[in-house]
Amino acid sequence: MAGRPTVADRLAAALGAVLGTTELPLRLRGWDGSLAGPPGAPVVAVRSRKALRRLLWSPGQLGLGRGYVAGEIDVEGDVFATFAALSSAGRLAETGPMAAPTVRERLDLLGTALRLGAIGPEPAPPAEEADLGRVGRRHSRARDAAAISHHYDVGNDFYELVLGPSMVYSCAVWESASGDLVADLEAAQEAKLDLVCRKLGLQPGMRLLDVGCGWGSMAIHAAQRYGVDVVGITLSEEQARLARKRAAEAGLTDRIDIRVQDYRTVDDGPFDAISSIGMSEHVGREQLPTYVRTLAALLAPGARLLNHAIAWNAGTTTWSRDSFIARYVFPDGELLGLTETVGALEAGGLEVLDVEALRRHYALTLRAWVQRLETHWDAAVAATTEGRARVWRLYMAASALAFEKGDMGINQVLVQKPGGAEPPLRRTDWV
Incomplete structure (x- = not known):
């Protein structure tokens, strides 16, 4: 005769109702120590009834994410294996925003919460969740500054633990997919910076605008190796402070x-080249024509712009405003398809010279960052908060899997303003 369902059995049913599946590729550990699910599968521990209550109020990706950030849901073992298994289950395996549970599934979830004593008011979101609703209009200068501050002003020490000494927070360029990713990270980031400089055709005496300059790594590389003068702009006070310090030390x-400074207020062009590395994801679809028009106007005739940005690949859509990544990682961020970006650049009167995927x-880069975070976990938590470290672990591991699956891509689009010298006949000048 079957025994009475354990806490883990009931939690498995609740998660199945949220995800729309009865076949979970995970084991669940309840707060009482009970286990349910296929032997050998990755284990997810639910440490508190509050996690179930969060799912009752937000039955989807956001509720799961809140529970993880708060430490009420945890991963036992390899984060990549666990998140890969979870992302293959039910609605999380589907393309686009996660669909809501049906009425029947919501009732089943409510029944489980009743049986496990998890009924109650909605728990407050973890402190790491962004709330920009009162800041102003989406993609206004004030709100963009607040969105950037939410993501980047979380402590330079924290970022150095994750990114390494290069302090480059964008996709590296790797010689090989094998080997020690952490040991090879610095060389891969230097290779990326140098590739950008070569594509832009930098020469001594040129003037470069680095839009979204971060902690100054591109500016320092271009000035040291190519003898250019650089204006770097960011909306993050903490980034600017460290970038100036690093430039002085060099x-x-x-x-x-x-x-x-906001890119929309730069008025001291022209520039001989513009680099925009991992910045245009913050611009938004509505502001994309303004972004292109503004940067094109700052270019000298014949000057080049390199736009390095994450993109949704064919068949996928941007995240919803209630997704985990929009609430915790990149508030107001928007990913566009490559065709949209190229179309906007061409519509702005710029000639496409090269596109490199x-x-x-980026999957390799993200895996290296996650390894660094895991290695320095205690120091990372001390540098910010445990919730913030959990946000970064979840988003970077999940993003690595999305790049590996092909849901997301990243592209360098090189364009040139008409006039001035003709571009090279072949790509051999920069490959």
Whole structure:
């Protein structure tokens, strides 16, 4: 005769109702120690009834994410294996925003919560969740500054633990997919920076605008290796402070000007080249024509712009505003398809010289960052909060899997403003 369902059995049924499946590829550990699910599968521990209550109020990706950030849901073992298994289950395996449970599934979830004593008011979201609703209109200058601050002003020490000494927070370019990713990370990031400089055709005496300059790594590389003068702009006060310090330590204060400035207010062109590395994801679809028009106007005739950005691949859509990544990682961020980006650049009067896809490279980069975070976990938590470290672990591991699956890509699009010198006949100038 079958025994009475355990806490884990009931939690498995609840998660199945949320995901729309009865076949979970995971084992669940209840707060009482009970286990349910296929032997040998990755284990997810539910440590508190509050996690179930969160799912009752937000039955989807957001509720799961809140429970994980709060430490009420945890991963036992390899995060990549666990998140891969979870993302293959039910609605999470589908393309696009996660569909809501049916009425029947919601009733089943309510019944489980009643049986496990999880009924109650909606728990407050973890402190790491962004709330920009009162800041102003979406993609206004004030709200963009607040969105950037939410993501980047979380402590330079934290970022150095994750990113390594290069302090480059964008896709590296790797020689090989094998080997020690952490040991090879610095060389791969330097290779990316150098590739950008070569594509832009930088020469001594040129003037470069680095849009979204981060902690100054591109500016320092371009000034040191190519003898250019650089204006770097960011909306993050913490990034600017460290970028200026790094430029001074490199003896480049006369060559590098780091500003806290919105790209829409730059008025001291023309520039001989513009790099935009991992910045246009914050611009948004509505503002994309303004972004292109503004940067095109800042280019000298014949000057080049390199736009390095994550993209949704064919058949996928951007995340919803109630997704985990929109609430915790990139508030107001929007990913566009490659065709949209190229179309906007061409509509702005810029000629496309080259498009290079780096999807597999970003998966390797993210895996290296997750390894660094895991290795330095205690120090990372001390540098920020445990919730923030959990946000970064979840989003980076899940993003690595999305790049590996092909749901997301990343592309460098090189364009040139008409006039001036003709571009090279072949790509051999920069490959």
